[in-house]
Amino acid sequence: MEFEQLHVLGMMSGTSLDGLDMALCKFIPHSTDDKYQVEVLYTETVPYDSKWLQKLNGGFYLEPQKLEELNMEYGHYLSEQILIFKKKCPYPIHLIGSHGHTIFHRPQEAYTLQIGDGKTILDETGIPTACNFRAQDVKLGGQGAPLVPIGDELIYSEFDFCLNLGGFANLSWKHENNRLACDIGPCNMLLNTLSGLLNKPYDTDGNLAKSGNVILTLLEKWNSIPFYSAPFPKSLGREWYHKHFDDDLKSTTNVRDALRTSVEHISDQITAIIKNLCNHEPQKLFITGGGAYNRFLIETLQKKLPPQVQIVIPDATQINFKEAIIFAFLAYLRIQNKNNVLASVTGAQMDHCSGDVYGVW
Incomplete structure (x- = not known):
């Protein structure tokens, strides 16, 4: 055959x-x-x-x-x-x-x-x-991860950036003649854990997060995690997540505020990388994974991204699979x-x- x-x-x-x-x-x-x-x-x-x-x-x-x-x-x-x-x-x-x-x-x-x-x-x-x-x-x-960028390079090459919002957020992009990529930080793993404290599998459209307030001390703590300033290549596992987030999640007293803080943290880390990579030309950011359905997360991300970066949300088949x-x-x-x-x-x-x-x- x-x-x-x-x-x-x-x-x-x-x-x-x-x-x-x-x-x-x-x-x-x-x-x-x-x-x-x-x-x-x-x-x-x-x-x-x-x-x-x-x-x-x-x-x-x-x-x-x-x-x-x-x-x-x-x-x-x-x-x-x-x-x-x-x-x-x-x-x-x-x-x-x-x-x-x-x-x-x-x-x-x-x-x-x-x-x-x-x-x-x-x-x-x-x-x-x-x-x-x-x-x-x-x-x-090697890091053994991410592996998806081979597909970004050979199937989805029309996009300047490919962002997956899964359990972890990860990004791939083209630099000169090389495909580069990295894990960024937690995404749905963090959001879904917090939603579970309210007996919900996930935060539909990000409405719970949208109704909360940012906990500035927590945001500053999370944004200071050393991994974020480490050089490429780098990847993440559950061990890292449990080490840096479990104690804060266990001590959460206001889930909506923690969700809002999480959205700010996730979007901060994504935009920090993209701002360092993009030029002044129009560029397309292709977003897939369950987080693409989180309307509030996408809106927050769009506000923080440089204006020349256009978010592209594909059909459900590409988002989910x-x-x-x-x-x-x-x-x-x-x-x-x-x-x-x-x-x-x-x-x-x-x-x-x-x-x-x-x-x-």
Whole structure:
């Protein structure tokens, strides 16, 4: 089968734990350059039930043997969801690109772990599977993240900046001939945790935050976190988030004020980076991820950005599934032995082709 005929299922489970995103895609190479067009064939998000929310949140604290059991169990879960998806989807699935779910991300210790056993997925679905995309990059001295910028470079290159507002906010951009990127700071992980204190899964349109007041001392404290002044490349994990935000969240007495402060903090950190990068020409900022639905966050961000930066909010498919689309793309590149991780982004020794492949091509 020609590679451009492949239907690749990308699967992403992010730090915000809002569910498993699944996107079946087809990638068409441009005839005139090295870019690609993506055709999204079918999508679905499977929300996590309370059992899986507890398991995935608790994975951080497990002993090695229990963690391996969770790795296998989550592989079974992914297989079940793939088979359910397959029954609904009118298209065949030829290849799976699975991110898994991140339990640990400690690039400074040369360690990152995403669970969801790929061999289990192959055995139970019969579909070749590429997974574990981050580990090789860490072994090559990189951050193992972000990985999405390869898609920004080859699929979404019409935009000057690509901003993902997921559990963490991260940004990629073109600098001279290199694609650069970094994790910026917390986004939905912080906002959803606070919304949960009011028994809401998220802050619809940012209305709760909009009704609150900024806690200046807290904003100054958060904006002074050393990570924000660290040089590129840099990436974040749950460990960093828990260290810098847990105590403040536990002592919160006014959730609306904390949400407002969070929106100010998130928008401050995003605009600080973009202001240093943009020139005086009109530039487009492409925003995806669940935070793109937070109207108050987007309005706050627009007010702080330089006037020449135009925010572009795409359709719901791109907002919800861009990361799943790109993990399908990583798998698509992986089976062709093409580079799917950029050293300019992660800080690795070289561009490389990453991911474990289960199944024969």
